[in-house]
Amino acid sequence: MEPLLLFPDPPPPELAQALDLGGYPWKAANDELAAQRAEPDEGWAGAIVCADKDPDGAFTLCRALRKRDAPLEPLLLLVSGTQLGDLELRDELFDDFCLAPFHPRELEARLKHLFHRSGRGSRPELVEYGELMLNLETYQAAIEGKPLDLTYMEYELLKFLASHPGKVFTRETLLSRVWGYEYYGGARTVDVHIRRLRAKLGEQHANLIQTVRSVGYRFGQSRWGT
Amino acid sequence: MEPLLLFPDPPPPELAQALDLGGYPWKAANDELAAQRAEPDEGWAGAIVCADKDPDGAFTLCRALRKRDAPLEPLLLLVSGTQLGDLELRDELFDDFCLAPFHPRELEARLKHLFHRSGRGSRPELVEYGELMLNLETYQAAIEGKPLDLTYMEYELLKFLASHPGKVFTRETLLSRVWGYEYYGGARTVDVHIRRLRAKLGEQHANLIQTVRSVGYRFGQSRWGT
DNA sequence: CCCAAATGTGAACGGAGTGTGAAGGGCACG
């Protein structure tokens, strides 16, 4: 079995011990660079990130792992009870979480359940909305079956928008969540990318991205229920 | 929001209380048949099944819910620590689980994460008053199900008024709380926006916004009766 | 019934916000 990636390095003793007892091989790393160096040829089986001691480092690593061409899955987060409120805005950064201090058997049960789910591919690698389809594995986009030739940023922006249909985002929010939290640049950059996306979507589908004046942009129609 | 299906009936008090506090509507049922009878037209938002007291009944229900043409998702399982070993062979019956006794905030965090993953996103923040509904995430408004095409200021003003039904606001108060504390401009601006709002609400609902002579405006019914 | 204050109404102006075309420049690639 491929090893699990652990954060931080060294990992908490009780975590290492639980994995050893369960027969799960693992390697630890403190950042994305160290994770790349330690990564075996077969790749990682998944990752377990402890966010209780160094939340910033933990979430930064999660973000890096998810930004890869082939996002690392499954990703299990270990948090303390006081951090539960921080999870809501980071839902896309992990697949499951476990409260620390954890019971070894709960950890193992969650790992098994995660492997079961990812093994059957129940987690969608596609983002779909109407005639639009994004293949997250091959980095390809298509509408009405016809492929779209998108650049990297166009693809990332469209992926984010299509993942949250109906919701309005300000330019600042888009910059921070698509370009990155540390990005500093003009907000008009968003406009230009929106324009090119509309152009490539074609006249018929350009209205998939709507302008909400003095607020930002919205993808698709509103969902009143769920 | 559609209600959650709970098992068993009656559900454990701490579960019902946690959901009530979190604002999640729910209905309980003891088996698939009762669940079908209690199901609203909009369907279930998901299910929470307690497996600690009656494991057989719980897993039977899970199996039935998953055998539907449209399998019920997401499904959260509540189990005691001693049952962790039983989960391995039932991975396909649930999407996530939570150990009992649970912390209310962990339960809520898991629900939010489940809704996020199943593509429904977290439940939208709504402002409702009778037939009027404002979706704060999508910046859209509707009355009697028909969407209203509001401008930014109209939306902000209506949102503020509808958030405080029955209360009277002076024009100065509205200017400072909707337009901003530092705003300096004529108070008649409010009148014009009120007029446009009434027009867009339609003749039938124009009286949702009432004029209180020499005071200001009020949304909805007075607190002193009709 | 009259008057004054308050509010409703229609229209016009002007500026903020957004669309658009084009050019600059960083980065990967050969």
Place this chain on the structure above:
DNA sequence: CGTGCCCTTCACACTCCGTTCACATTTGGG
């Protein structure tokens, strides 16, 4: 070291809508 891509920025054009004003209408008190 050149070359092409594309992210970013800028200047300009244009639309929209927030604001204001003049005037009409309503309200309530004397």
